[in-house]
Amino acid sequence: MTEPVKASWCEIYPDRIANNLKIGLDLIPPETGFCAVLKADAYGHGINAVVPVVMAAGVNHIGITSNAEARAVRDAGFAGNLLRLRSATPVEIRDALQDRVQEQVSSPEAAQIFAKLAQEGHPNPGLHLALNADGMSRDGLELSTAEGQQACLRILDLVGGHIAGICTHFPSNTPEDLRHSDQRFQADVSWVIEHSRLKRTDVLVHAGSSLTLGSRQPVTTDMYRCGALLYGIINRELGFRPTIELKAHITNVGSYPKGSTIGYDRAVTLDQPRRLANVSLGYANGFGRDSFGRGEILIRGQKVPILGKISMNTIIADVTGLTEVQSGDEAVVFGQQGQECIDIVRSEHQFRTIMADLFVDWGGRSPRVYLPGTASC
Numbered sequence: 158m159t160e161p162v163k164a165s166w167c168e169i170y171p172d173r174i175a176n177n178l179k180i181g182l183d184l185i186p187p188e189t190g191f192c193a194v195l196k197a198d199a200y201g202h203g204i205n206a207v208v209p210v211v212m213a214a215g216v217n218h219i220g221i222t223s224n225a226e227a228r229a230v231r232d233a234g235f236a237g238n239l240l241r242l243r244s245a246t247p248v249e250i251r252d253a254l255q256d257r258v259q260e261q262v263s264s265p266e267a268a269q270i271f272a273k274l275a276q277e278g279h280p281n282p283g284l285h286l287a288l289n290a291d292g293m294s295r296d297g298l299e300l301s302t303a304e305g306q307q308a309c310l311r312i313l314d315l316v317g318g319h320i321a322g323i324c325t326h327f328p329s330n331t332p333e334d335l336r337h338s339d340q341r342f343q344a345d346v347s348w349v350i351e352h353s354r355l356k357r358t359d360v361l362v363h364a365g366s367s368l369t370l371g372s373r374q375p376v377t378t379d380m381y382r383c384g385a386l387l388y389g390i391i392n393r394e395l396g397f398r399p400t401i402e403l404k405a406h407i408t409n410v411g412s413y414p415k416g417s418t419i420g421y422d423r424a425v426t427l428d429q430p431r432r433l434a435n436v437s438l439g440y441a442n443g444f445g446r447d448s449f450g451r452g453e454i455l456i457r458g459q460k461v462p463i464l465g466k467i468s469m470n471t472i473i474a475d476v477t478g479l480t481e482v483q484s485g486d487e488a489v490v491f492g493q494q495g496q497e498c499i500d501i502v503r504s505e506h507q508f509r510t511i512m513a514d515l516f517v518d519w520g521g522r523s524p525r526v527y528l529p530g531t532a533s534c
């Protein structure tokens with residue numbers, strides 16, 4: 158039996174990921190490491206397909222969040238450092254031992270779990286002490302309070318010998334914010350070093366994501382952890398290009414007279430006769446309902462508006478004047494067709510969210526097709 162024909166699909170371009178990665182690595186300062194962030198199934202791209210790209214570039218740190226992702230990375234043959242970029246539940250921690258996941262620790266409760274596992278004889282692949290440093294208040298230990306300092310000392314007492322890294326995550330990447338966050342993080346790291354037997358040269362101090370790197374504001378870090386740049390959704394001027402295109406097919410074309418209402422709740426009424434095309438995707442495939450009144454799609458190399466409320470598996474495009482449009486034509490939601498392009502600016506405006514959210518959504522909601530080539534609009 159052949160594969161069923163796809164209604165909507167994500168075209169994924171691993172060669173573009175490789176290209177983006179190369180541009181990213183070239184921006185990394187000397188003596189500084191790089192962690193490729195493949196959480197959320199590699200931002201919707203399919204982690205199995207992205208691990209080989211990252212390995213081919215010699216990257217030896219990969220960041221994930223779920224145990225399923227950790228397993229996929231190991232199954233793909235990656236033997237390097239595998240970091241979880243959030244705290245984990247006790248059950249997750251125990252389950253992830255087999256995949257040698259380096260966990261974050263930011264509470265004495267978590268430290269107790271790691272100490273117990275060590276007592277049971279489980280080797281520890283290295284822990285990362287997560288600091289709040291400057292304002293995410295997510296998974297990080299706050300060191301500005303006496304309570305936080307006590308907690309830190311307790312953690313160091315319990316698992317100081319397993320600490321391989323000290324990390325934080327910046328909440329904002331404006332140059333001014335970064336200068337402040339960087340100072341705060343360095344001060345916190347110094348406090349930890351002074352109050353422990355850790356040597357600064359033995360621990361990997363890491364902070365900074367794609368936006369930090371793209372900001373060109375230098376921060377003190379031994380390693381940047383980057384996801385967005387791999388998928389081309391930052392700093393277009395530096396050469397990064399998006400790595401997913403979302404497509405579907407025209408299923409039907411029909412003519413409707415002036416006064417016809419369109420879609421659910423009759424939200425739109427035609428002010429003149431129009432030719433309308435049905436396209437084979439809707440909110441179930443990531444064409445968000447929020448795009449009402451702002452939607453555009455490429456058909457026959459032209460941008461055409463989407464009319465009416467978005468249905469579950471169908472949208473309605475105004476193809477008046479495009480006389481050749483017929484059932485089976487390709488329609489592009491994001492990406493290039495002919496000389497035209499629906500780009501990041503357009504898509505983020507239309508769907509009222511950021512590209513990372515869209516890629517994760519699209520990749521999870523439509524089948525993925527992997528194609529060669531680096532050219533993109």
Ligand SMILES: *Cc1c(COP(=O)(O)O)cnc(C)c1O
Nearest residue numbers: 194242326366367382383384385
């Ligand atoms: C997601 C994440 C990153 C990567 O962020 P990008 O903006 O995609 O580069 C880095 N560090 C942590 C802790 C993260 O959660």
